[in-house]
Amino acid sequence: MSLRRVPIHDVSSLDDVLDLVVASGPDARGGPVLIFDADNTLAPQGAPRDEFASLVNGAIDRFEALPNVARVIVLSNGPERGVSRMISRGNKPWTTRRRLGLDTGASIIVVGDQILTDGILAWRFGGMFIHLVFDKEREAARQAALRAIGRFVTTLLFRRKP
Ligand SMILES: [Mg+2]
Numbered sequence: 001m002s003l004r005r006v007p008i009h010d011v012s013s014l015d016d017v018l019d020l021v022v023a024s025g026p027d028a029r030g031g032p033v034l035i036f037d038a039d040n041t042l043a044p045q046g047a048p049r050d051e052f053a054s055l056v057n058g059a060i061d062r063f064e065a066l067p068n069v070a071r072v073i074v075l076s077n078g079p080e081r082g083v084s085r086m087i088s089r090g091n092k093p094w095t096t097r098r099r100l101g102l103d104t105g106a107s108i109i110v111v112g113d114q115i116l117t118d119g120i121l122a123w124r125f126g127g128m129f130i131h132l133v134f135d136k137e138r139e140a141a142r143q144a145a146l147r148a149i150g151r152f153v154t155t156l157l158f159r160r161k162p
Pocket residue numbers: 037038039040041112113114
């Protein structure tokens with residue numbers, strides 16, 4: 001069986017993500033749809049509630065302002081934390097386009113720090129994965145271990161642009 005591989009880009013800041021999204025240009029349907037992870041992507045793991053809300057809302061505002069972006073979704077597997085614009089307990093990587101209200105044709109970019117949740121979601125949706133790791137030094141051991149496991153599936157599911 002051969003697997004269809006999707007593009008992956010490794011970046012270290014939201015500014016890099018912005019540059020990639022701008023460079024990708026609009027698709028035929030006025031997209032893409034951006035799906036962001038929250039923890040360790042838009043906010044440091046364990047950020048205080050107020051800081052978390054302000055970082056998540058700030059990122060949504062910033063990316064929604066781009067003319068070539070159809071929609072911005074923040075999808076966390078974590079608990080509800082009082083940010084009404086974010087989807088909590090999001091069941092990554094197994095959630096569906098239907099549950100997120102996306103048509104089958106919408107092109108999708110997933111941005112996140114974890115291959116095994118965010119990356120596999122991008123792969124399932126046939127989208128692009130932007131792998132954002134901004135704080136390798138201070139991340140919790142569990143996050144680092146998960147990311148190390150994720151490296152094994154990377155070559156199977158993703159292709160890096162030369
Ligand atoms: Mg994360």
